[in-house]
Amino acid sequence: MQGVAEARFVCTLPTGLHARPASVLAEAAGAIRAECTLLNERTGTVANIKSVLSLIAADVRNGDACVLRARGDDADAAIPVLIRLVTIELEAYEASAAETPPTYTASVPRALRVPGVAVLEGHPVSSGIASGRVVIAGRPELRVTRETAGDANLERDAIDRAVQSVHDRLSHALAVAANGTVRDILFAHVALIRDVTLVQWLYDRVAQGASAERAVADAGAFFATQLGESGNTYLRERALDVHDLMLQLLDAIAGRDPSEAAEMAIVLDQPSVVVADTLLPRQVVSLDRQYVTALVLEQAGTTSHTVILARALGIPTLVGVANAMRLAPGTEVVVDATHGIVVPLGSSVERAFYQGEIEVAERRTRFLQRTAHAPCRTVDGRALAIGANAASAREAIDGFAAGADGVGLFRTEMLFMERPAPPSEDEQYETYARSVEAGQGKPVIIRALDVGGDKPLPYLAMPVERNPFLGYRGVRLYADHPALVRPHLRAIVRASAHGPIWLMAPMVSAVDEVQWFKAQIADVQRELEAEGIAFDPTMPIGAMIEVPAAALLADHLCAELDFFSIGTNDLSQYFMAADRDSTHVGALSSARNPAFLRLLRQTVDTVRAHGKWIGVCGEMAADVEHLPLLVALGVDEISVAPTDVALLKSHLVQLSGSACDGVLQKAITSARAADVDAVLAQEGPAAYVCPIIDADLVILDDASANKEAVVHALVSALYVTGRTDLPQVVEDGVWDREATYSTGLGHGFAIPHCKTDAVRGASLVVMKLATGVDWGSLDGAPVRLALLLATRRSDASNRHLEVFSVLARRLMHSSFREQLLAMTDANETVAFLKQELGIDA
Amino acid sequence: MNIVAVTACATGIAHTYMAAEQLEKTAKTLGYRIKVETQGALGIEHRLSDDDVRNADGAIIAADIGIEDEERFHGIPVVRVPVQDAIKDALGVIGKLPRGQQA
Numbered sequence: 001m002q003g004v005a006e007a008r009f010v011c012t013l014p015t016g017l018h019a020r021p022a023s024v025l026a027e028a029a030g031a032i033r034a035e036c037t038l039l040n041e042r043t044g045t046v047a048n049i050k051s052v053l054s055l056i057a058a059d060v061r062n063g064d065a066c067v068l069r070a071r072g073d074d075a076d077a078a079i080p081v082l083i084r085l086v087t088i089e090l091e092a093y094e095a096s097a098a099e100t101p102p103t104y105t106a107s108v109p110r111a112l113r114v115p116g117v118a119v120l121e122g123h124p125v126s127s128g129i130a131s132g133r134v135v136i137a138g139r140p141e142l143r144v145t146r147e148t149a150g151d152a153n154l155e156r157d158a159i160d161r162a163v164q165s166v167h168d169r170l171s172h173a174l175a176v177a178a179n180g181t182v183r184d185i186l187f188a189h190v191a192l193i194r195d196v197t198l199v200q201w202l203y204d205r206v207a208q209g210a211s212a213e214r215a216v217a218d219a220g221a222f223f224a225t226q227l228g229e230s231g232n233t234y235l236r237e238r239a240l241d242v243h244d245l246m247l248q249l250l251d252a253i254a255g256r257d258p259s260e261a262a263e264m265a266i267v268l269d270q271p272s273v274v275v276a277d278t279l280l281p282r283q284v285v286s287l288d289r290q291y292v293t294a295l296v297l298e299q300a301g302t303t304s305h306t307v308i309l310a311r312a313l314g315i316p317t318l319v320g321v322a323n324a325m326r327l328a329p330g331t332e333v334v335v336d337a338t339h340g341i342v343v344p345l346g347s348s349v350e351r352a353f354y355q356g357e358i359e360v361a362e363r364r365t366r367f368l369q370r371t372a373h374a375p376c377r378t379v380d381g382r383a384l385a386i387g388a389n390a391a392s393a394r395e396a397i398d399g400f401a402a403g404a405d406g407v408g409l410f411r412t413e414m415l416f417m418e419r420p421a422p423p424s425e426d427e428q429y430e431t432y433a434r435s436v437e438a439g440q441g442k443p444v445i446i447r448a449l450d451v452g453g454d455k456p457l458p459y460l461a462m463p464v465e466r467n468p469f470l471g472y473r474g475v476r477l478y479a480d481h482p483a484l485v486r487p488h489l490r491a492i493v494r495a496s497a498h499g500p501i502w503l504m505a506p507m508v509s510a511v512d513e514v515q516w517f518k519a520q521i522a523d524v525q526r527e528l529e530a531e532g533i534a535f536d537p538t539m540p541i542g543a544m545i546e547v548p549a550a551a552l553l554a555d556h557l558c559a560e561l562d563f564f565s566i567g568t569n570d571l572s573q574y575f576m577a578a579d580r581d582s583t584h585v586g587a588l589s590s591a592r593n594p595a596f597l598r599l600l601r602q603t604v605d606t607v608r609a610h611g612k613w614i615g616v617c618g619e620m621a622a623d624v625e626h627l628p629l630l631v632a633l634g635v636d637e638i639s640v641a642p643t644d645v646a647l648l649k650s651h652l653v654q655l656s657g658s659a660c661d662g663v664l665q666k667a668i669t670s671a672r673a674a675d676v677d678a679v680l681a682q683e684g685p686a687a688y689v690c691p692i693i694d695a696d697l698v699i700l701d702d703a704s705a706n707k708e709a710v711v712h713a714l715v716s717a718l719y720v721t722g723r724t725d726l727p728q729v730v731e732d733g734v735w736d737r738e739a740t741y742s743t744g745l746g747h748g749f750a751i752p753h754c755k756t757d758a759v760r761g762a763s764l765v766v767m768k769l770a771t772g773v774d775w776g777s778l779d780g781a782p783v784r785l786a787l788l789l790a791t792r793r794s795d796a797s798n799r800h801l802e803v804f805s806v807l808a809r810r811l812m813h814s815s816f817r818e819q820l821l822a823m824t825d826a827n828e829t830v831a832f833l834k835q836e837l838g839i840d841a
Numbered sequence: 842m843n844i845v846a847v848t849a850c851a852t853g854i855a856h857t858y859m860a861a862e863q864l865e866k867t868a869k870t871l872g873y874r875i876k877v878e879t880q881g882a883l884g885i886e887h888r889l890s891d892d893d894v895r896n897a898d899g900a901i902i903a904a905d906i907g908i909e910d911e912e913r914f915h916g917i918p919v920v921r922v923p924v925q926d927a928i929k930d931a932l933g934v935i936g937k938l939p940r941g942q943q944a
Contacts, residue, residue: 737852741925745856745928746928746929753852753855755852755854755882778925778928778929779929789854789855791854798884801882802883804854804858805858805879806858807855808857808858808859808862809858811859812859812862812863812866812928
């Protein structure tokens with residue numbers, strides 16, 4: 001029915017109708033026949049809803065009242081669909097915006113706050129400290145090589161071909177992109193390149209007599225200006241995306257291979273810090289990862305795709321660094337994203353400070369290495385294996401090198417992605433064999449292919465499902481795809497000849513599925529035997545526990561299987577009926593939910609009662625705060641990223657299993673997730689057996705030259721030994737106390753202290769200084785011995801405070817002071833203090 | 842001479858106790874009797890009894906913050922100093938008390 005329909009709404013998206021939601025809206029509107037417009041009542045702009053650029057240019061912000069109008073055949077039907085989109089469904093696409101980290105101002109470490117040290121300040125948008133030589137880069141400009149236009153139709157054709165070419169390339173890149181962030185950005189770019197406003201604008205320009213290249217260059221300038229003039233920082237940063245696309249169009253028109261664009265590439269040949277006003281997303285992706293150590297941008301935007309990518313790729317990055325472009329190329333600098341500063345290594349002060357930081361980092365690594373390479377137990381002897389997750393042979397090797405007790409989850413689907421056809425059986429066999437060989441006798445748990453509607457493969461036709469997450473995936477689709485599954489299982493079974501491989505099925509929800517899976521494996525084994533190919537006939541067979549039904553059917557599954565691994569990510573989502581990625585409900589799908597803990601306990605208890613093995617993969621294991629819960633649950637193993645293995649082991653050996661039982665009990669009997677948070681924050685630290693003094697906290701030869709360096713060194717001792725993960729907070733606490741009056745109590749002694757929950761347990765650090773340091777002491781004498789007293793705000797017992805009060809009193813006696821000053825050995829010092837302060841062994 | 846004292850520093854971890862120790866040590870060398878109540882992070886320890894105060898010739902309050910029950914000392918000479926002073930110069934602080942009877 002021909003007609004006009006309209007409806008008014010208020011935009012509730014926190015960052016307004018920006019690139020991603022605009023792309024989604026434009027795409028959905030494309031299916032509507034009627035002409036659809038959106039009027040932004042605040043600005044008076046009218047946008048064509050089918051055009052992403054047009055929508056973005058309308059600058060619809062949170063709170064703006066808008067009117068949707070449809071004119072045409074299906075106008076009446078169209079309006080409700082659109083209203084539903086803008087008021088409900090677009091909320092789900094907030095992901096990119098939500099990733100924006102809180103920015104904070106740079107804080108210059110006290111040791112660098114001296115005249116002569118030049119520091120550039122900026123906002124860190126990803127973490128890390130790195131050094132390198134400055135390489136000044138820039139984004140390429142839109143170069144027109146052919147100004148003279150030929151026949152207008154030919155120019156138009158050139159544009160059509162270029163748009164199609166760029167669109168195809170982007171679509172292909174989108175299909176194979178493994179990184180979610182890269183995918184999101186490509187999706188937005190694909191929408192932009194298909195934008196009707198853009199194409200029409202190019203046609204119009206050509207009709208006016210411009211060459212195809214000239215039209216593209218002008219379009220770039222026009223849309224960049226439009227976006228640049230919007231009052232919205234987020235929109236201004238979208239101009240980079242448009243610029244990137246225009247460059248690609250120019251390359252296509254001129255017949256240049258975009259991957260060879262000379263001015264695009266930033267050539268690096270040594271560890272380098274790339275400095276630019278801004279960069280295009282594509283330039284970030286193509287930086288040589290071997291040489292780029294950090295990124296410094298003068299522009300302050302934190303939400304551009306450039307920045308989002310740098311963070312996703314783990315490149316330490318600072319933005320908003322004024323005058324960064326004035327750094328001379330080749331200057332050696334440190335980019336310190338912890339403090340938000342760029343420090344040219346101009347003098348010994350800067351070098352000494354960062355050399356010190358490097359040494360602290362190395363000491364921390366050595367401390368972690370003490371426990372990383374052997375199976376670990378709690379203080380009271382409970383064993384918990386720490387495995388590593390892997391998606392490739394390389395990652396398995398890394399995991400074992402990091403000290404993993406096994407690979408707790410080998411994700412096979414990654415081998416199947418990023419390619420036009422599945423890997424061959426031999427290719428897979430190589431990968432699995434190499435992975436298990438790297439373990440030298442430690443098990444590798446391989447999860448059979450976990451793909452489906454939400455994890456699609458380009459060459460595997462999937463039915464269109466309304467809700468792929470609750471659909472045809474994992475073991476459910478194996479029976480229909482023998483050509484894919486059979487060689488896959490054969491490869492895994494063959495690899496079992498090379499070492500202990502355990503094979504598990506994903507998405508198990510019923511006994512029938514398990515029996516079918518086992519029958520397939522038995523079939524494969526018979527086949528291989530007939531072919532004379534070796535394999536391990538005792539290979540353990542197991543299942544992921546991610547569907548709640550499997551958890552509650554554990555007793556029957558135990559009769560069929562040897563082991564289980566709990567996939568907490570999906571299990572909690574299915575269990576709480578909440579999508580982790582949703583900004584609205586994501587928080588519900590948390591391991592800290594008491595109901596979820598009950599499910600885990602019941603499952604683990606059942607499996608253990610049947611004498612079977614059960615581990616945990618999934619993000620619950622990665623959070624160190626959850627470790628007491630996992631210890632108390634009594635799982636056999638947890639599996640984490642290779643980089644987390646050493647940290648978790650280091651924590652495990654300090655935990656008291658019986659104290660962990662208490663933590664779990666309190667958490668599991670709670671009524672709400674917030675209560676569990678409180679239990680973990682307050683009771684968690686108390687589960688650690690953390691002596692107030694030990695030899696690692698006694699340093700008898702510190703060379704610090706001033707008070708700032710001494711305090712920094714004292715706090716670093718806490719950081720190295722894992723007693724704090726937030727050394728800056730502790731250091732700030734110490735300086736807050738110093739501001740009241742100096743803690744130098746005379747006779748060459750200082751007793752800096754602070755009360756903060758940033759320390760895991762009360763600690764006493766003893767440091768003898770090689771040279772006397774001015775402390776502003778009561779008697780003016782330089783300090784030779786500094787003692788750092790750190791306690792938690794919320795300590796259950798007064799024991800530690802008693803120890804400190806006794807120490808304080810002893811310090812008033814010259815005999816005590818003299819004995820302490822005479823100490824030459826850390827263990828002797830610890831013994832002396834324990835005796836004097838009444839601390840048990 | 843009988844002295845009572847209360848020490849209290851802001852953070853309550855160290856200086857409260859150092860001042861107490863210093864006052865006790867110094868009073869002892871002077872041959873005086875002293876009882877020191879500490880008000881620190883451990884709470885109130887060695888709380889002064891009514892008798893202690895009644896028998897005292899003077900009170901020293903070495904504090905950077907307000908102390909509890911300051912009314913107890915109405916009626917006897919009180920010397921009020923920052924905690925630091927008691928640590929740095931306990932002798933001088935004790936000397937500020939009017940010399941009542943000899944101990």
